Amino acid sequence: MPVELHYFTLSVADLDRAAAFYGGLFGWEFDRKHATYLHVTNTSVPMGFTSDGPSSQPNLYFGVPDVDTAAERVRELGGSAGDMYESASGRGCACTDDQGTRISLWQPTTAR
Template sequence: MAVELGYYTLSVRDLDRAAAFYGALFGWEFTREHERYLHVTNTTVPMGFVSDGPSAQPNLYYHVADIDAALERVRALGGATGQVIESKSGRGCAVTDDQGTEISLWQPAPGFG
């Protein structure tokens, strides 16, 4: 099976302001995962907001069935892996390919994708 985009986040400065803005603009509804993260509850493609400051690009997470196996494969192919982050929506990890390009992988929790 080909791996596809499974989750993405938008980096913003203030989560409450982002919820007010994008909620009014798009009708998005939110649940707070923790103090640095909001999950959007009513979109087809799972997404959220992270309070890492504004960014011109979204953070893309590619859907994998088994993140531990995918991380082993990244390392075997000459890439590098970061720390696995656990959340209600699943397990994610930033990885770098063998040329230095960074992407993220995401294994969804049950009910998230």
Template structure:
């Protein structure tokens, strides 16, 4: 199984201001997934903005083909996983490895890959 970066989010304080700023800066176009999330619709690597306040680093999601199987394997290796979140772009969850390092996993919905 080859696992690579599949999705990332930038955490911002105000989604509308972020859309105006990054739309003007990079030409990004947006679709609103829900009240706290914008998907950027014209980037090579899928990405979006989440309204959780400013962050110094993006949240990286590793692309997996079967989220449930990877989470099960993660548990067997001593890691833990948070709640699986479902959206139009797919299913994802925050995880912690056996040393406490946080990662995120993403299983894309059809049409997102």
């Protein structure tokens, strides 16, 4: 089965301002479990915000069954893969393809 988009984040400078703006614009509701992350709770497409500063592109997380194997495959194909990170909801890795485009790989702890 082909890999699909599993999650995405928008990077903003201020999470509280983003919540006020996007909540007011789209009616989104939020759950904040970390100082640098805000999860949108009432959308069918899973998404959230990070406080990494403004960005013109979202960060795309592609769901994979085995993040270690997928990261190794990125390297084999000429891309680069950063350090693995873990959270209560799964394991991930930031990557760059062979042309410099940033993506993330995500192995959830449970099925979507």
